Amino acid sequence: KPLTEYTFNPLANCSLHLLFSYYGSIVNNTYSEFNLSGEIVRNLDTSFLDGIYETYHLPVYSFRGNYYNEFVYAIVSPADKKTDIFPVVDEIRQNAQQSDTYVNFVLSAVVHSGEEIRHLMQNAYLFTLFHLPFGKNTFLIQDDTFTAKDAIEISGQIAALAAKFRPGITENELKHILSDMTAWWRESDTTQFQLLADVRHIASAAIHVSPNASQLLFDPTEVIASSDSYDELLENLLHELTKILFPEHMQQKKSSSQLVDDIRAYLDKNFTQQITYKVFYDIWGYNEKYITTLFKEAFGISPSKYITSLRLEMAKNIMKKNPQILLKDVAEQTGYTDALYFSRVFKNNEGMSPSAFIQSLA
Structure with a gap:
């Protein structure tokens, strides 16, 4: 037969579920170097999977996912009999949980053919983006009937709060507005996808009332990527919006040339070591966001x-x-x-x- 007529199904007589685990917010590799979540994934101990096989006689394979803070477990079961995989899922979740950050789990729909795996993963990622809340431990099961929304709208409450940005706003007013925003997001179990749209709107609203907007950069993706909780998100948003709305307060910090020179010298010497965001605070007493800002302003590139x-x-x-x-x-x-x-x-x-x-x- 012609080669094209031969088919190979690696899942012949098998069923496959994928269990996606995300340590912290879902972000790409761009901001991974200093983030604790990426370090956790790089050093995960999966030896417990041997015990799962001995107990349930179901093979479980693990691999790193598309996102730097993502880890995936492939659970294979026989197709010719009904198998309850949830005890296996529960045990994986218990062993994979970390106290350093929140962990989200998404269980995919089932597939029986290797040709369906790519489609399964695409749908699972879309489902995750539209349903996974930011800043908390969650377990979701993919809905087979899920279809992505055409567009995502700005949250009405966030739009109303962002409308309070105005020339002459005080720092206390800004802090109060941002506190109200983060409190609303937290109470509403806001998804990260929705959060990204809202933060983009907030950035646009702030830049609109700032006389120096054209000189300032505000990357909402980076702000969320460097936040492992709503408390950190509040701190990072406050930092970014202070730069936009109160640029005069940043002048003293911008002149800290000795600090960024010291940081670059440290990175030049230690770049082959595992460096996390904690290094900045331990050595210089500043958080990653502040140091990243200074470094980018001085050298045109982030430390990462x-x-x-x-x-x-x-x-x-x-x-x-x-x-x-x-x-x-x-x-x-x-x-x-x-x-x-x-x-x-x-x-x-x-x-x-x-x-x-x-x-x-x-």
Whole structure:
């Protein structure tokens, strides 16, 4: 037969559920270097899965997901008999829970064919974006009938509060407005997708009344990405909006050239080490948001991206000198604990995989 007539189904006689776990808010790799959630995922201990197989006789496979703070468990059960997978799900959740941040779990619908996996994951991600609340532990089960909404509207309460931004607003008024916003989001179990739309609207409303808006950058995605709770979100929003609405208060901080020089010198020396946001506070007494702002203003790049650039430059030099080296060894030498993650970062930044880069040297 022609090759196209042959089909291979890796799930023949099997059923597959995917259990997605998210440590903190759902964000991409851009802001992962200093975030505690990404560090948790990189160092997860999955040895408990052996015990699950011994108890339930169901194989469970684990792998890192598309998002830097996502971990996925694939639960395989026989298709010829009805199997209750929820005891397995409950045990995974108990073992995967961490006290350092909140954890969300989303159980996918079931598939019986390997060809359906890509469609299943796409639907599961859409379901997650539209349903997963920010800032709390949650367990959701994917609805087979779910379809994405055409558009997401700004929350009416948030729009009303943002309308209070005006020239001459005081810092106390700003704090009160933001406190009301975060309290409303918390009480409403706001999804991260909705939260992103609301924060974009808030940024736009603040910039609209600021005489210096054209000189200021406010990335809502980054603000949410660096917030593991509503308390942190409030702090980060206050910091960003203070820059916009009270630029005169930031002048003294902007002149802290010695601080950013010290930070860059530290990163130049320690970029192959595992650096989290706690390092900033422990050494300099400032949070990540403040230091990131100063660093970007001084050097035009965030500390996270600066570390990535140093690591990738080192990786390319290593591969040029030793094209036969294993990728896992390159990853370890440049500060990545996971070779797959290293390859993903390399390709995202260089436009080719590390293997393709080595081949290009020939």
